Amino acid sequence: xxxxxxxxxxxxxxxxxxxxxxxxxxxxxxxxxxxxxxxxxxxxxxxxxxxxxxxxxxxxxxxxxxxxxxxxxxxxxxxxxxxxxxxxxxxxxxxxxxxxxxxxxxxxxxxxxxxxxxxxxxxxxxxxxxxxxxxxxxxxxxxxxxxxxxxxxxxxxxxxxxxxxxxxxxxxxxxxxxxxxxxxxxxxxxxxxxxxxxxxxxxxxxxxxxxxxxxxxxxxxxxxxxxxxxxxxxxxxxxxxxxxxxxxxxxxxxxxxxxxxxxxxxxxxxxxxxxxxxxxxxxxxxxxxx
Numbered sequence: 633x634x635x636x637x638x639x640x641x642x643x644x645x646x647x648x649x650x651x652x653x654x655x656x657x658x659x660x661x662x663x664x665x666x667x668x669x670x671x672x673x674x675x676x677x678x679x680x681x682x683x684x685x686x687x688x689x690x691x692x693x694x695x696x697x698x699x700x701x702x703x704x705x706x707x708x709x710x711x712x713x714x715x716x717x718x719x720x721x722x723x724x725x726x727x728x729x730x731x732x733x734x735x736x737x738x739x740x741x742x743x744x745x746x747x748x749x750x751x752x753x754x755x756x757x758x759x760x761x762x763x764x765x766x767x768x769x770x771x772x773x774x775x776x777x778x779x780x781x782x783x784x785x786x787x788x789x790x791x792x793x794x795x796x797x798x799x800x801x802x803x804x805x806x807x808x809x810x811x812x813x814x815x816x817x818x819x820x821x822x823x824x825x826x827x828x829x830x831x832x833x834x835x836x837x838x839x840x841x842x843x844x845x846x847x848x849x850x851x852x853x854x855x856x857x858x859x860x861x862x863x864x865x866x867x868x869x870x871x872x873x874x875x876x877x878x879x880x881x882x883x884x885x886x887x888x889x890x891x892x893x894x895x896x897x898x899x900x901x902x903x904x905x906x907x908x909x910x911x912x913x914x915x916x917x918x919x920x921x922x
Contacts, residue, residue, distance in 0.1 A: 641674060648676050655681045657704050660688075669699040673720050673769070675706055682715070683707035687751045689744045692724040693736045703748055703769075705755045714763075714886045714921045717756050719878075721748055721769040729868065730778055730788075733807050738790060741772060745797045746819040752878060753823065762886045765878040767798070770912060774870040775829075775838040785837040798878065800824045828877040830917060834894045841896060841913045843868025860911040873915050886922050893918035 645656055655678070659671030671688070688702040703721040710716065723744045726737040748767075756765055775791035777784050793803045802820025805812035832838055843865045844856040855866035875894060882888060897914035900907060 644674065645676075652678050655679065655708075657681060657684050657686075657706050659700065659702065659704070660686060671700050671702045672722055673702070673704050675704050675718070675720055677706065677708055679711075680709045681706045682709050683755075685751075685755050687747065689723070689747060692740050692744075694725075694727055696724050696737075696740075701744070703751055705751065707755075710887060710919070710921050712886075712921060715760075716887050716919065717759055717763060717765045719748070719752060719755075719765070719767045719769075721767070721771065723748075723770070723772045725772045726774075727864075729864075730774070733789060733793070739808065741790075742793060742797060742803070742819065745771075745794055749798055749800065749819075749821060753821070761881075761884050764882070764885045764887050764889075766889070767876040767878055768874065768915070770873050772872050774868075774872055775832070776840065776869060776871045779867070779869050787838070791838075795827050795829070798876070799827045825879055826877075826881075828882065830875040830877060830889055830891060830894050831871075831873075831896070831915060834891050838871035839896045840869050840871060841873040841915065842870045842911065844898075844913070845869055857908050857911065859906045860908070862911075865911075873912055875915055875917050888920050888922075890918040890920055 641658065648656065653676040655676070657675040659673040661670055683706070685705040686702060688700050691697045692699065692701060701722050701724065703719055706718045708716050708718055724737050724741040726735065728735070731738050752765065752767070759765065771794065773790050773794045775788055777786055777788055793807070796803050797819045800821030800823055802817040804814065805816040805818045806814055843861060845853045845867055846856050847853055853867060855861065858866060875889070877889060894917040895915070897916050899909040899914055901909060
């Protein structure tokens with residue numbers, strides 16, 4: 633939720649406090665001397681935020697160069713003194729369908745993911761093994777192959793790269809620079825960790841979170857939402873939003889994610905000028921504290 637030019641974020645925080653969400657963290661607002669739009673991130677909690685930090689990515693490309701996109705970090709203390717490390721991000725968007733790995737927006741996004749991994753490492757340097765690290769947000773990486781693909785339930789190359797960057801494995805440099813050595817890797821990290829895609833595990837495929845469609849009995853495809861979604865994205869059928877667990881052994885965690893209660897939240901509304909609350913669906917999950 634962007635604060636730029638609007639009081640809606642302030643009103644949201646006020647309403648949230650009335651519902652018991654007394655702790656919050658948001659993207660910083662810019663001053664009159666910086667006309668960039670804020671990052672649009674809002675984190676609300678009913679539990680105390682014990683530590684916090686903010687990452688601002690370098691300027692992006694296309695219209696994103698006017699937005700201070702980045703990431704939020706909160707160390708949240710739950711009941712029984714259990715702790716989670718929660719990260720939230722909004723990365724560079726692509727404004728074309730299925731951009732190649734050499735597209736400027738993809739290159740910027742991969743650089744942001746590398747910075748995000750370093751940010752996660754910094755913020756969780758002293759995290760205990762039983763404390764889960766969770767990453768959520770609109771990562772703008774479409775994990776779903778194109779609708780006309782023969783493997784629509786598979787993974788896209790950019791999604792696989794995202795997982796490799798966040799895990800620390802890194803990617804082959806010759807994906808971006810054909811002259812690079814086949815053995816050269818970029819965005820790699822000395823510490824390799826596991827990355828679990830909770831939504832994918834729940835649905836056994838990548839669910840649509842943006843540009844959903846209605847398929848008629850005769851096979852005709854029409855957009856499910858037309859008010860908030862841009863014309864070029866009406867039939868995108870993309871999966872851009874994630875709940876990711878960062879770490880190798882989830883069995884040691886005192887707080888775990890309930891996979892079966894993880895889901896896409898469509899947030900349809902009636903009696904309003906819009907049919908759903910956002911052009912993206914929301915995603916939700918449930919934490920179980922031992």
